Amino acid sequence: MTAVTEAVDRATAVNAALTAVLDPELDRPITELGFVRSVSVGTDDSVEVRLRLxxxxxxxxxxxxxxxxxxxxxxxxxxxGECTVVLEDHFASEEINRGVDCGSSFADAFPGLADPDRMQELRAVFLRKGHLAAQSRLGRRLLERGWTHRQLAEAALGDLPERLTVTLRRRRALLGLPADASAPLFTDDQGRAVSALGLERHLLKGRTAGVGIDSNTEYCEGLLATRYGTAAGHGKEEAS
Structure with missing residues (x-):
């Protein structure tokens, strides 16, 4: 393998790793949203990633x-080797870059402006919303294929191909909810199965959450394109 080929492969690996990073509010990978401006890998295997919003x-x-x-x-x-993430063109870039680089907390970086216990809860709130929206998308798809509400309520993750449940499994893993093949296909925030009687309302709540997420995503993509003169990514996570 040549040095150039190895560098390209490692840059590809960096981009693949970044697909696990979500915009909390938009529930989409930053790679798909166009938030990754550049990736560079040094000859010493150092990595630098530059983000924009x-x-x-x-x-x-x-x-x-x-x-x-x-x-x-x-x-x-x-x-x-050494890994650096740089947020560009943001009013708090200096505080964020320095704080994350030093391993500080958000509350330490912004003293008096943040509750130390709120950041992880904030992350969980948006993950739960994304999980709910993903369930609604999958539920609508299966209902269109002729499934009944009872069949949906009785189904497990393993009853469907993995490509249809990848988003559900990823969100559940991040939330600490069961994501194995025997886990219910449709669950509440605690991982409990949704009953057939409650499923229609559950899917409606998810649809409402999804509309909000999609509207915010479209708005942010437009702002990004206007600011930098380039279109944001339009790929989707595999499909639920």
Whole structure:
């Protein structure tokens, strides 16, 4: 393998790792949203990733989570040396970049402006919303194929091909909910199966959550394209 080929392969591995990093509010990978401006891998296996957001005033807590998550995913690459994540063109770039690089908490970086216990709960709130929206999308698809509400309520994750449940399994893993083949296909926030009687309302709540997520995503993609003159990514996670 040539040095050039190896560098390309490692840059590809970095981008693959970053697909695990979600915009909390939009429930989409930052790679698909166009938030990754550049990836570089040095001859010493150091990695630098530069991120950009749709506006100068994007919420600093969301920006922090994305930078922090990106750094964590890069650190998991077995070959990677020093890993740096740089947020560009944001009013709090300096505080966020320095804080994440030093391993500080958001509350430490923004003293008096943040509750130390709120960041993880904030992350969980949006993961639960994304999980609910993914269930609704999958439920509508299966109902269109002739499934009944009772069949949906009795189904397990393993009853469907993995490509149809990948988003559900990823969100549940992040939320600490059961994601094995025997886990219910449709669950509440605690991982309990949704009954056939409650499923229609459950799917309606998920549809409402999904509409909000999709509207915000379209808005942010437009802002990003306007700000930087390039279209954001339009790929989707595999499909539920």
């Amino acid at each position: 749709p506006t100068y005033f994007c919420a600093p807590n969301f920006a922090w989570l994305m930078v922090e998550d990106a750094r964590r995913e890069l650190a998991r690459l077995p070959w990677a």
